[in-house]
Amino acid sequence: MSKRSAFVLIGALLAAVALAFAYVGGWLTPQRLGPARMIRAFEADNGQHPGFRRNHAKGLCVTGFFDSNGAGTQYSKAVVFATGRVPVVGRLALAGGQPFQADTSRAVRSLALRFSLPDGEEWRTGMNAIPVFPVNTPQAFYEQLLATRPDPATGRPDPARMAQFLAAHPESARALEVIGSQVSSSGFANSRFNSLDAFRLVAAGGSVSAVRWAMVPDEPFAADDAADTGARSPNYLFDAVMAELQHRPLQWHLMITLAQPGDPTNDATVAWPVERPQVDVGTLTLEHAQGEDTGACRDINFDPLVLPAGIEPSDDPLLSARSATYARSFTLRSRESKPPSAVQTPSVLNGVPP
Amino acid sequence: MNSAARFSALTRLLHWLMAVLVLAMLFIGVGMVSTVSPRYHGLIAIHRPLGIAILVLVIIRLINRVRNPGPALPAHLSRLERLAAKASQWLLYALMILLPLVGWGMLSAQRYPVVLLGAVHLPPILPHDAALYALLRQTHTLLAYALFATFIAHFGAALVHALIYRDGVFASMSPWRRRAGRP
Numbered sequence: 001m002s003k004r005s006a007f008v009l010i011g012a013l014l015a016a017v018a019l020a021f022a023y024v025g026g027w028l029t030p031q032r033l034g035p036a037r038m039i040r041a042f043e044a045d046n047g048q049h050p051g052f053r054r055n056h057a058k059g060l061c062v063t064g065f066f067d068s069n070g071a072g073t074q075y076s077k078a079v080v081f082a083t084g085r086v087p088v089v090g091r092l093a094l095a096g097g098q099p100f101q102a103d104t105s106r107a108v109r110s111l112a113l114r115f116s117l118p119d120g121e122e123w124r125t126g127m128n129a130i131p132v133f134p135v136n137t138p139q140a141f142y143e144q145l146l147a148t149r150p151d152p153a154t155g156r157p158d159p160a161r162m163a164q165f166l167a168a169h170p171e172s173a174r175a176l177e178v179i180g181s182q183v184s185s186s187g188f189a190n191s192r193f194n195s196l197d198a199f200r201l202v203a204a205g206g207s208v209s210a211v212r213w214a215m216v217p218d219e220p221f222a223a224d225d226a227a228d229t230g231a232r233s234p235n236y237l238f239d240a241v242m243a244e245l246q247h248r249p250l251q252w253h254l255m256i257t258l259a260q261p262g263d264p265t266n267d268a269t270v271a272w273p274v275e276r277p278q279v280d281v282g283t284l285t286l287e288h289a290q291g292e293d294t295g296a297c298r299d300i301n302f303d304p305l306v307l308p309a310g311i312e313p314s315d316d317p318l319l320s321a322r323s324a325t326y327a328r329s330f331t332l333r334s335r336e337s338k339p340p341s342a343v344q345t346p347s348v349l350n351g352v353p354p
Numbered sequence: 355m356n357s358a359a360r361f362s363a364l365t366r367l368l369h370w371l372m373a374v375l376v377l378a379m380l381f382i383g384v385g386m387v388s389t390v391s392p393r394y395h396g397l398i399a400i401h402r403p404l405g406i407a408i409l410v411l412v413i414i415r416l417i418n419r420v421r422n423p424g425p426a427l428p429a430h431l432s433r434l435e436r437l438a439a440k441a442s443q444w445l446l447y448a449l450m451i452l453l454p455l456v457g458w459g460m461l462s463a464q465r466y467p468v469v470l471l472g473a474v475h476l477p478p479i480l481p482h483d484a485a486l487y488a489l490l491r492q493t494h495t496l497l498a499y500a501l502f503a504t505f506i507a508h509f510g511a512a513l514v515h516a517l518i519y520r521d522g523v524f525a526s527m528s529p530w531r532r533r534a535g536r537p
Binding site for chain 1: 387398464
């Protein structure tokens with residue numbers, strides 16, 4: 001080989017490796033949906049709110065514990081299901097990227113939890129008070145963000161774009177109908193929070209069960225029937241749960257729903273039949289609320305893929321997308337300075353009657 | 355350097371094993387942060403234990419390097435080339451140690467569990483501090499790009515030795531012996 005052709009060969013080899021690296025990193029495929037693009041879509045819809053979570057931006061830290069009754073050990077070897085108590089740090093929030101949005105009956109409420117297990121493992125889960133999720137793929141989630149982007153002229157989403165989105169995603173149209181038909185409960189305390197995504201429980205013997213889970217409130221259901229007229233405090237949901245926690249702990253039962261063969265585990269827009277067996281595996285008790293500016297939940301990324309051995313992700317494509325996007329949101333907000341959150345713990349102490 | 359002067363079998367094994375692992379790690383890292391596809395979970399689940407494996411291997415390799423320095427560089431190289439060779443090698447070692455440590459540290463600073471396999475996980479090595487996480491997260495990316503650039507330089511230099519200088523430097527680390535009768 002001549003020196004010249006050797007140099008050409010070396011240059012070609014180095015360029016090939018560098019190009020492969022650039023391709024895998026997404027620099028050659030700008031249309032690829034990555035966490036950065038997803039976050040930019042959130043920011044375009046909601047405006048810039050440095051320091052805040054890009055979704056579920058308005059929230060409140062809560063702390064308490066989980067008492068496992070041991071019933072879950074039949075399905076999962078996860079330490080969290082062994083009989084006993086583990087500490088929990090959580091966050092009550094409203095879905096959406098607006099940290100100063102006013103509470104309304106239609107706002108989607110969420111509960112995120114981190115269970116700290118005795119062997120040093122953790123379980124993190126983020127649940128929503130809706131029966132199904134509006135989309136079943138990350139791409140559809142992104143398209144929904146584009147479709148609900150406020151029109152700069154009107155400040156409101158363009159109905160034509162939403163109609164277009166729903167026509168392209170009939171599964172989302174069906175899911176939104178189910179979500180819309182649900183009557184909101186009167187507050188966080190009597191909300192049922194659903195995992196929506198499916199997971200796999202792995203038992204000590206190796207058997208695998210496809211499941212979804214929910215935190216089912218002990219507080220009796222009451223409808224949120226007041227009209228969203230603006231007469232209510234913009235933080236009425238958070239103020240109420242803080243006031244309740246001043247009085248007494250709030251409890252939920254962790255109910256695990258077992259799928260039957262054929263129940264979709266990769267489609268969060270579809271509810272499983274109501275007759276599916278449910279197992280009560282323990283009780284969540286929330287004792288205290290803290291504003292998130294100083295609360296224990298502030299620097300926790302409630303990544304749904306932080307799972308103890310014995311709980312595994314399903315084939316639901318939303319799980320990886322949530323994990324990747326939450327990581328990006330956490331990285332961004334951790335280097336930004338943040339103005340005070342809308343919900344402050346003292347507000348309940350300084351005037352709002354319990 | 356004569357053609358018989360080679361690094362020891364252990365050194366060559368460690369070199370090529372780590373070459374594969376580090377390159378795989380760089381591609382996994384840059385790939386996983388650029389996607390929301392279901393591949394993300396699998397990639398990140400490999401990334402953490404693989405990083406720790408590289409940290410353990412590079413420590414073994416450094417000890418081996420001190421005990422078995424290997425053949426000297428050939429005499430024809432200029433002072434600048436010698437300096438570049440030495441500096442890039444130590445830069446590679448430094449980056450291979452720092453990247454996993456910064457990765458472990460950044461997960462520690464955001465109290466994200468460093469799961470190796472199943473219930474086996476590593477303890478945090480830094481306090482829970484979001485600002486520290488932000489700094490280390492950025493450092494991790496910059497060090498990874500630096501490692502990729504250093505790898506490209508190292509790979510290019512190895513090819514120059516193999517195809518242009520033909521001075522035995524590549525052969526001294528090559529996994530196979532040169533066939534007899536060929537230059």
